[in-house]
Amino acid sequence: MATKNAFYAQSGGVTAVINASACGVIEAARKHPDKIGKVYAGHNGIIGALTEDLIDTSHESDDTIAALKHTPGGAFGSCRYKLRSFEENQREYERLVEVFKAHDIGYFFYNGGGDSQDTAHKVSQISEKMGYPITCIGIPKTVDNDLPFTDCSPGFGSVAKYVAVSIREGALDVASMCESSTKIFIMEVMGRHAGWIAASGALAREESADAPQIIVFPEIPFEQEAFLEKVKHSVKRDGFCAIVVSEGAQRRDGTFLADSGGKDAFGHTQLGGVAPYLAQLIKKELGYKYHWALSDYLQRAARHIASATDVDHAYAMGQAAVEFAIEGKNAIMPIIVRNPGEEYSWSVGQANLADVANVEQKMPRDFISECGFDITPKCRDYLLPLIQGESYPPYKNGIPMIAKMKKIKVDKVLNTHFSI
Incomplete structure (x- = not known):
């Protein structure tokens, strides 16, 4: 295959380590100039491809690209934009091919969760049918840890570490005041249908009587009494x-305890507010004074407390995506494989995008205690290695340093405008 340029894009909610995957992609591509020309990043994800809004990463120095490894957020901008089927909107796919052709792009690296892997899979199929084959490699990313096949999802280990540390610190605060003041502390974490993040709160516990005393999972129907x-x-x-509750906690009939009534771009129910819901319930029924906290963006942006294991995972997935592509592989996603043995180690494997797309990996029942409000030893054994190690960013004037990018745009060559 002649030298082709690559298109890299970030999708969905960002993580503390998604830029480490970007770093892995760009650094790996720079090692193979005979295979990959330039790496263009989509400004705001796949939207950047549709609108021909591309960032030329070749203008960034090696030091700046390396700094992505300790920079949170999405360095090139992310988006929630789901490509419809070819039958529903053929023009979207025609537009992608037009842009890829115009900029001699032969590789597509899409860094995201299940919906994003669906997009990468669709592009790999449709581009072939349209006479301009694109090598499409998905790069796993989601704090929810709900991607199938991979042992864990890059981004999860760091949010798990943040949640475990935060609930420990919050619980120590409420414990010190409980005799004369607040007796309840509730921390709401992300997790629509999968309770992996909520489960990680239990890692704060060194002894059985330690906080958090209760974890509320979306997999277990909420029983008020x-x-x-x-x-x-x-x-x-x-x-x-001290309580950790997943935003997706739901009743036996499947309704969410906290449903805002809206939908996001992927058609998912907008959630938020389960912590105050539970706090008011406790106040009404038991009379206890409470405080609650919504982790929200903080949990997925806390690069200063990232898991070193997670950073390594994220970088390796970006690097492997490029290596797979230049080996001629297509429509796959690199995955993390947990090796057998008592001491934690891992290797890189692969999964077909067709099998990954839109599949949600929830917590198995044997990872949740019989009472439904805690994790089991088996779950703890799975989670604990994922939060190990520190990967502190460099600091300047007491604040973590981040990559300062030029973000120089590629000149547009198409005369047509595409509206999102």
Whole structure:
């Protein structure tokens, strides 16, 4: 295959380490100038391809690209934009091919979750049919840890570390004041249908009686009476109760405890507000004073407390994507494979995009305790290695340093305008 340029894009909610994957892609591509010419990044994800809004990463120095490894957020801009089927909107795919042809792009690296892998899979199929084959490699990313086949999803280990540290610190605060003041602290974390992030709060616990006393999972239907009884028991035993709740906590009929009534660009229900919902429930039924916190963007942007294991995973996935592409592989996603043995180690594998797209990996039942409010030892054994190691960014004037990018745009060559 003649030398072709590459298109890299970030998709969906960003993570503390998604830029480490970008770093892996760009650094790996620079090692193979005989295979890959320039790496163009989509400004705001796949939207950048559709609107011919491309960033030429060749203008960035090696030091700047290396700094991406310790920079949170999405360096090139991300988006929530789901390509419809070819039958529903043929023009979208025609436009992608037009842009890729115009800029001699032969490689497409899409860094995201299940919806993003669906997009990469669609492009790999349709581009072939349209006479301009694109080598499409998905790069796994999601704090929700719900991608199938891969042992874990890059981005998850760091948010897990943040949640475990935060609930430990929050619980120490409420414990110190519980005799005369607040007795309840509730921390709401991300997780629409999968409770992996909520589960990671249990890693704060060194002994069985340590906080958090309760974890509320989306996989387990919420039973109000059982929950309140657990809260009452914890306050009686410990003087306080620290709770981690997933935003996707739901009732037995499948309705969310906190449904804002809106939808996002992927058609998902907008969530948020389960922590105050539970706080008001506790106040009404038990009378306890409370505080609650919404982790929101903080949990997925906390690069200063990232897991070194997670950073290594993210970088390796970006690097492997390029290596797979130049080996001639197509329509696959590199994955993390946990090697057997008592000591944690891992290797790089691969999965077909057709099998990954739109599949959600929830927590298995044997990872959740029988009562439904805690994790099992098996779950702890799985989670603990993923938060290991520190990967502190360099600091300047007491603040973490980030990559300062030029973000020089590629000149547009198409005369046609495309509206999103």
